[in-house]
Amino acid sequence: MIYIGCDHGGFALKQEILKYIKEDLAEEAEDLGCYDTSSVDYPDYAEKVCKKVVAENAKGILICGTGIGISIAANKIAGIRCALCSEPFSAEMTRRHNNANVLAMGGRTVGSELAKSIVKVFLTTEFEGGRHQKRLDKISALEAAK
C-alpha cells in the first residue's frame, strides 16, 4: 500500500499522482487527504501519512506547495526518511542509498509529467544496503538521542 497526502498547495498534483499510481502503475494507494483546495496545515497530513508508513513499513508520498514544509514535518517522525525530490535521479539515489520511505514533492514547483517520472523511480528502485545501512543506523542513533 502506498499512502499519499497533501495540503491545499499540493492538492492538484496529488489528484494526478493518485490516478497515475492506481491506473498506470497498477499499485494500491490510499488517499489520506486533503480532499479539496481549502486551506489546511501540512504537518497534519505529514503526520497522517507517516504514521501509516511507520506502522505498516509502507511507502508514502507527500505534496505541499514546495514540498519543503511537509518534508520537514515528516522527518520529525521517528522511522521516517523523507526525501524532497524535483527530478528522478534524486528519487533513484534516495531509494538506493537512503532507503527513503517517503517521497515529498512540490505541487507548485514540479510539473505533473515530471512528478510521475519521479514517483515511478521512487516506487520501483530498491535499497542497496551494504555500506549505506551503517549510515542509516547512524541516523537512527541521532533520532534515538533526541
Ligand code: RB5
Ligand atoms: C501553503 O501555502 C504553503 O506554505 C505550503 O504548501 C508549503 O509550500 C510549505 O512548505
